[in-house]
Amino acid sequence: MPSSTPESSNKRGRLLKYLIGGLVLLGALYTGGWYYLANELQTRVATNIAAFKEKGIDATCENATASGYPLRVGLDCTRVGWADPAKNLSVTAGTFRSAAQVYDPMQIVSRIDGPAAIDVPGVMPLDAKWGNLTSSIRLDKPLPKQISIEGSNFIVNQRDAAPGAVPIAVVQDGELHFSTTEPQMDVALSFNKLKIADNLIDNRSLPELTGAADVQLANGFALLGKPERDLTVLRGQSGTLRKVDLAFADGSGIAISGPFSIGDDGRISGDFKVTMRNPEGVATALQGIFPEAGNTIASVLQAMAFVPKDETGAPTLPITARNGKMKIGFISIGRLPSL
Template structure:
């Protein structure tokens, strides 16, 4: 009898624990559900407010069939397509479905995917179309707003659309993978770009050799560009009057073809767009690089031929490359006292 009463008390205690655990789970589920739907309403309201604010500033953003999704562990926004039109700049762009999401326990990190194609119409440019296999982005937010943003695009291809709305022409540019990373470090903007296997044909009919492109740049007093955007909407004008650092800007022939050029050093840009700075230029197979630049950008051909000659004459060897130190003052390039040419203003 004593053993029976002991077993009954154990079963009763276990049942009470089970009931309390079940009640706790139910309470958490109710609270979590209420919190998710509150956040969903808040997200939808803030998106509506942002769209209205953009429209008030002259930029129309269309997000048809907008909905918030992801219950219970994620929260995100879905649009069947996305379209942006700026009355002031005359730029129009549209793309396929947009999907963004954040984990409910870490809403400061947002990831997104965009379906192609991207269609762009802009003044002084032909109608453009960009396609890809996969386009993903991620952002990190903090109390001061956007702190970091990354974009990765697999197999991007850029082409000119037919004027009559038909199929796009053969791609002007293709690459294997494009990555762009932007971040704030205090008041400094950090920007990095890599594009592997860039190839194609320019509008002038010149074939572009397959290249691997890398850029790692910082711009002083531009950290707020991530939040406020580029002042005036034009990067060339926004860079005037600013300084920064080229950590590494390089171009290299792909597919094990010899030839590369890498540039690094501090720079300053005057109010009239003229560039000054002290740069380290490292080149492998200078004549091949100069020939490629001359074919692609005839206006810089003379400068590159002068640089190639200077490298042959005065370059020092470091890790299989020829290196020279180039001084640029108000656009005028010099190797010591030897003039190399002038850079056009930005």
């Protein structure tokens, strides 16, 4: 084969130099753009914190630093906190890390380390620690489209508790998910092996619980703009309990599903299906919590033998609620509290 001529070799050499030069220029432009975005992120955080301080809220993101180069852009803080002196509310925690892929900046994932100090009006000062706590947010306008929070090995103690004191609450793991498609909102919650200290709630001994809830709110998007921070915010809402399930350690439990609505006065209406897995186990657990109602619980347990069963053999009751008044058929069984 004929050998390459000096002219063709020079052309290939120049092409290689142009290619390398182009890659270097592209890399320099990308790097400059990344650091510009990083600087904008740090500036925005500082501006937002200053705006909160003007409102009397002490928001903290100590040593805020952009990170993630080259494929991600995010923010790291050595300590984070939020304090609203007017409401006697404050939360401080450890290291915070967040990041978004450069090619998908609207999806932000974050991780926060404990321990945390929590002060809430009407509640004893608390300290919390956990093994893992992460979140994922899908940004959209005007509000986030999806929010997911997952954590494991939560332990909550009274602050300055004596060494070896029983924790106020322990949870093996839990998840919370929000998603919105205006005007609808879906909320899903689950937790495993929640144990609340005995005698903390109404001086009662509470068993270990595992639970899950999957709720659809027909106009849940409207909740995001409301100032209320208690259950009254749900007034005027309607939706569907896809499933609300509470289980005890032996596998027994109660599940509720069905459509519902909440009046402007907080009264609940709905058509619910209540299923009881292993009624004997449920009765034993409830008698431990409410020993004064032992006879009533025993009578209900006997009546469950005559209740229709679902495909798994679990007794299932249709319960209707109208303005808070509950009935099984034409038999009144009590009234739900107003929200």
